[in-house]
Amino acid sequence: DAKTTQPNSMESNEEEPVHLPCNHSTISGTDYIHWYRQLPSQGPEYVIHGLTSNVNNRMASLAIAEDRKSSTLILHRATLRDAAVYYCILIRLTGGGNKLTFGTGTQLKVEL
């Protein structure tokens, strides 16, 4: 599976936008980019995914570089509840369900 590289930690102030980067230079043409987050004492939670085009949903936006070697998860207005570990994951479809290989992720700290 192709690997992703993320910063270990980032900090943000509440109400400000947050840009979480992810490098995936060995991505293949059929790999989807998924983002999950894990709040303390909870299971991971799906955030967003995309293939080539930028994507928006109620939680976040995903900006994908034209060469697909990097992507950025954008939280438009961080809140204290967004403090979590954010995982960028590449998924290649297989015939037996999809296989999430979590990297070390980015610990996001949000301050008042």
Place this chain on the structure above:
Amino acid sequence: DTEVTQTPKHLVMGMTNKKSLKCEQHMGHRAMYWYKQKAKKPPELMFVYSYEKLSINESVPSRFSPECPNSSLLNLHLHALQPEDSALYLCASSQSVDGYSNQPQHFGDGTRLSIL
């Protein structure tokens, strides 16, 4: 509130005990997963079931035995575990069409297992 329910939330067992972890979902998902997460580490995939058949086993020791009795239920049977097996065990599910799924995985909040 999560749509994937795991029981029990906490489990303490001795190395000679036999116990089972249970996972249930009623979203009609046909792919179900077990993950193991050690403290301050990312989750690691253990098993994948697709249409009630085991499709991926990530070389997990035989003291962990998964079972998928129907499309809503996933069990993980535990026997003769070691102290290093103490971890958070997470269950997840996703939609699957003909075994292929790019749909998000929905996770439960896990069972925290301690081996004495």
